[in-house]
Each structure stands twice: as C-alpha cells, then as structure tokens.
Amino acid sequence: MDWHEAYKEKITTAAEAVSHIQSGDKVIFADWIGEPPALVEALVQRYEELENVTIIHGMSPGPNKYLEEKYTGHFHHISLFIGPNSRSAYLAGRVDYLGGTNFHNWPDMFAKNPDLNPHWALIQVTPPDENGMCSFGNTCCFTEPAARTAKRIIAQVNPDMPFTGGRLFKLADADYIVEERSPLYVIGRAEPSEKIQKIADYCASLVEDGATIQLGIGALPDAIARNLMNKKDLGVHSETLTEAMMELVQAGVITNKKKTINPGVCIGAQAAGSLEFYKFIDHNPMFQMQPVDYVNDPYIIGQNYKQTSINSCLEVDLQGQVNSETVNGRQYSGIGGQLDHVRGAQISEGGKSIIALNSTAKNDTISKIVPYFQPGNITTVSRYDVDYIVTEYGIAELRYKTVRQRAEALIAIAHPKYRDSLLAKAKEMGLIPVTA
Numbered sequence: 001m002d003w004h005e006a007y008k009e010k011i012t013t014a015a016e017a018v019s020h021i022q023s024g025d026k027v028i029f030a031d032w033i034g035e036p037p038a039l040v041e042a043l044v045q046r047y048e049e050l051e052n053v054t055i056i057h058g059m060s061p062g063p064n065k066y067l068e069e070k071y072t073g074h075f076h077h078i079s080l081f082i083g084p085n086s087r088s089a090y091l092a093g094r095v096d097y098l099g100g101t102n103f104h105n106w107p108d109m110f111a112k113n114p115d116l117n118p119h120w121a122l123i124q125v126t127p128p129d130e131n132g133m134c135s136f137g138n139t140c141c142f143t144e145p146a147a148r149t150a151k152r153i154i155a156q157v158n159p160d161m162p163f164t165g166g167r168l169f170k171l172a173d174a175d176y177i178v179e180e181r182s183p184l185y186v187i188g189r190a191e192p193s194e195k196i197q198k199i200a201d202y203c204a205s206l207v208e209d210g211a212t213i214q215l216g217i218g219a220l221p222d223a224i225a226r227n228l229m230n231k232k233d234l235g236v237h238s239e240t241l242t243e244a245m246m247e248l249v250q251a252g253v254i255t256n257k258k259k260t261i262n263p264g265v266c267i268g269a270q271a272a273g274s275l276e277f278y279k280f281i282d283h284n285p286m287f288q289m290q291p292v293d294y295v296n297d298p299y300i301i302g303q304n305y306k307q308t309s310i311n312s313c314l315e316v317d318l319q320g321q322v323n324s325e326t327v328n329g330r331q332y333s334g335i336g337g338q339l340d341h342v343r344g345a346q347i348s349e350g351g352k353s354i355i356a357l358n359s360t361a362k363n364d365t366i367s368k369i370v371p372y373f374q375p376g377n378i379t380t381v382s383r384y385d386v387d388y389i390v391t392e393y394g395i396a397e398l399r400y401k402t403v404r405q406r407a408e409a410l411i412a413i414a415h416p417k418y419r420d421s422l423l424a425k426a427k428e429m430g431l432i433p434v435t436a
C-alpha cells in the first residue's frame with residue numbers, strides 16, 4: 001500500500017501542523033543541517049499569535065529568522081552551540097547558551113531537565129521504507145533523542161533526504177506528517193592555506209595504518225583527510241561524517257576492516273557536505289547514523305582500536321589546558337563532541353587525541369599559545385585529558401609529561417616571535433626553573 005494511504009489521517013500542511021503549538025510550549029528543532037525548513041518557516045510565520053515559546057536548537061544552519069530581535073517575547077532561545085549564525089543574537093542577549101554538559105549526555109538532559117524536556121520535536125526525515133521506517137537522513141545526532149523525548153512530534157518528510165542506515169524513525173510515531181521537498185543544507189569546503197597544510201602534514205604523520213579516525217569540518221580537517229591518501233585500512237567513528245571521508249572510501253583507504261566495534265561501517269551522528277556526498281551515502285550500507293548518546297559516548301568510542309581524534313581550539317596555555325570555546329571571556333562556539341572524542345581516544349588501546357591549531361590569530365598579532373587564560377576564558381579540555389598539540393611549527397606530545405616538559409614542548413611549537421616572552425613567563429610562573 002502507498003504510504004500516503006497508510007498515514008492519511010496524520011498528513012497535513014506545515015501551517016496546520018504547527019498551529020497546535022501553544023504559547024509557553026518548548027519546541028526542539030532537529031539538529032543543525034537536519035532542521036526542517038518547512039516547519040521552522042511555518043512556526044516563524046505564526047509568531048504574533050505566540051508568547052514565550054522556547055526554541056531549543058543546535059548550530060543554526062539557515063537564514064535563521066527565528067533569532068531576529070523582532071521575535072523577542074514571542075520566542076525564547078536555548079542554543080546548544082554558538083555558531084556563525086547565532087553568535088550576534090547570543091552577544092545581544094537573545095540566546096541562552098547551554099554550556100556545561102557533554103554532548104553525549106544531551107539526550108539524558110532533555111529527558112531529565114524539566115526546562116529542556118520538550119513538548120514538541122520538529123524533525124526532518126526521508127519517506128518511509130516498506131516497513132514504515134524513515135531515516136533521519138544527514139542528522140540523527142540529537143534529532144532522534146529529541147523525537148524520543150518530546151511529547152509530540154511533527155515530521156517533515158523530505159524526498160530529497162538521503163536514506164542512511166543505523167537508527168531509524170517509525171513514521172507511525174509522528175503526530176503530524178508534512179510532506180514537503182526543501183533544499184538540503186550543504187557545507188562547502190575551503191582550500192587550505194600554506195600554514196594549514198603544514199599543520200595537516202604533522203597531524204597526518206600521527207595517524208597510523210589501521211586507526212579509526214574522528215575529524216570535524218573545516219579547512220584543517222579537510223586538509224588532514226587529503227593527507228591520509230597513502231594510509232591503509234582506516235576506519236571511521238566520528239560525530240561528523242565528511243565529504244573527505246567519502247573520497248577516502250572511494251580511494252580504498254577507509255575500509256573499516258580493522259575496526260573492533262562496528263567493523264565494515266563508518267559510524268557518525270551527522271553527515272555534512274555537498275549534494276554529491278549526500279547522494280553517495282544514500283542507501284550506502286558502509287555509512288550508518290546513530291544518535292549522539294551512542295556515537296559520542298567515550299566508552300563506545302574507546303572500544304575502537306587506535307581511535308584517533310583530531311580537533312581544533314582557540315588557545316592552549318602552558319600547562320596544556322585547551323580553550324576551544326571562548327574569546328575575550330565570551331562564548332564563541334561550543335564544546336560539541338570535542339571532549340567526548342578526546343576522552344574516547346584516551347580509553348582506546350593505541351588511541352591518540354590530537355588538538356591542532358594555528359600558532360597565531362589575527363595576522364600574527366595574537367599568540368594562541370599563552371601562559372594562562374585571561375579571566376572569563378574557560379578550559380574545554382583539561383591538562384589531564386590532553387595528548388598531542390600540533391601547530392605549523394611541530395608536535396608537542398604532552399601525555400605523561402612533567403609540567404616543565406609540557407611548557408617547553410608548547411613553547412617550541414609557538415610562533416618564534418612569542419617564544420622568548422612565553423619562556424620568561426614560564427619562569428616567572430615557576431613552570432621552568434629560572435636557571436634553565
């Protein structure tokens with residue numbers, strides 16, 4: 001039977017579906033590039049009828065009308081990540097940032113914190129298969145847990161979404177179904193600068209054959225992935241699956257053969273890239289999407305042999321503490337899965353966690369290796385969890401090192417113009433003897 005016939009009582013328009021949302025309700029959107037455009041748009045259209053609706057969302061991908069000032073009083077925002085599209089609304093005080101909870105714990109938090117326990121989940125899925133099961137497409141991440149926890153679900157069925165295996169959604173669980181084709185959010189790629197290329201070369205030298213990798217998005221992870229073309233039998237267990245991973249699969253470098261958990265399969269919570277990438281993962285059994293409380297659970301990650309995580313940060317202090325989230329004492333981004341993956345790599349036999357960064361910011365006027373963080377800046381990864389720090393000047397291996405060895409290793413990979421002042425500060429702080 002045609003699925004439209006089976007679910008005809010639930011199928012409606014976006015406007016009718018969101019008309020059931022009431023003032024004071026809490027609404028969670030599917031994560032990041034999975035946000036359902038038709039439902040978000042329909043909700044925004046209704047703003048004048050609504051007061052104090054809490055919208056819980058991730059790294060907002062789109063035009064983000066809902067963050068504009070004119071919706072104040074109608075919509076209140078709790079953001080799980082501060083990204084380029086939500087930063088100004090956050091700085092203007094219109095967004096509460098949800099800090100202080102590891103990403104893999106968010107599903108538990110949605111269930112247990114009454115302020116985050118949603119009345120509604122607005123999700124986006126593929127059309128159902130012959131068993132009435134839909135795929136979450138490019139983001140299962142916290143979308144599946146949102147649907148699991150919310151009292152009611154509105155599902156946008158988008159025929160363009162890639163069908164990815166892993167955790168699926170039973171269409172019968174939706175309260176309202178809106179069939180609407182919307183363009184998928186795509187993530188572009190940037191060409192690496194010379195500096196980024198150098199960092200990528202050092203990072204790639206740390207990745208061993210047979211390792212299972214985690215990489216994020218952006219020019220640096222992309223350059224690192226391009227540098228892995230001569231490795232053998234890599235596996236993937238990564239919060240984000242990227243287009244560069246598709247190329248490594250096509251080149252026969254990623255085989256997932258040596259994985260000790262989920263062998264043969266790339267595991268991810270979300271997949272971000274071009275339409276070509278989405279086409280590649282559509283019904284491709286080599287890619288599986290799972291919720292974030294599975295993919296980012298350090299004890300799951302750590303079951304992989306040689307799990308190698310590579311992430312970036314904003315600054316590192318001379319103790320090896322890593323700040324990936326704050327600039328000038330204000331939240332700049334979010335923790336994402338960084339700490340989860342660092343800790344997973346630490347648990348893994350033969351695992352490595354790598355934090356890679358440019359040695360400077362703002363045309364070499366700021367050293368990203370600092371003696372200590374300024375007041376208000378926070379530690380995302382503590383010195384107890386840090387393993388390798390990489391800049392364009394080399395690799396600092398910090399695991400099992402003394403405080404003096406850490407400071408010396410970090411000064412050696414700082415930009416040369418800051419090394420003397422860092423050394424002087426390290427001596428003043430008692431990290432390195434004054435006589436050294």
Ligand code: COA
Nearest residue numbers: 216239311312313314315324333334335336337338361362
């Ligand atoms: N002081 C002041 N400004 C700084 C700075 C510092 N120490 N470090 C960077 N900046 C500025 C840069 O100059 C740049 O500004 P511009 O946009 O005006 O040029 C901006 O901050 C971004 O810096 P950049 O180094 O280009 O950052 P990025 O885009 O590579 O992102 C993180 C780096 C840390 C923000 C990003 O990786 C992140 O959010 N990480 C946390 C989450 C995570 O790791 N997710 C993946 C795990 S699955």
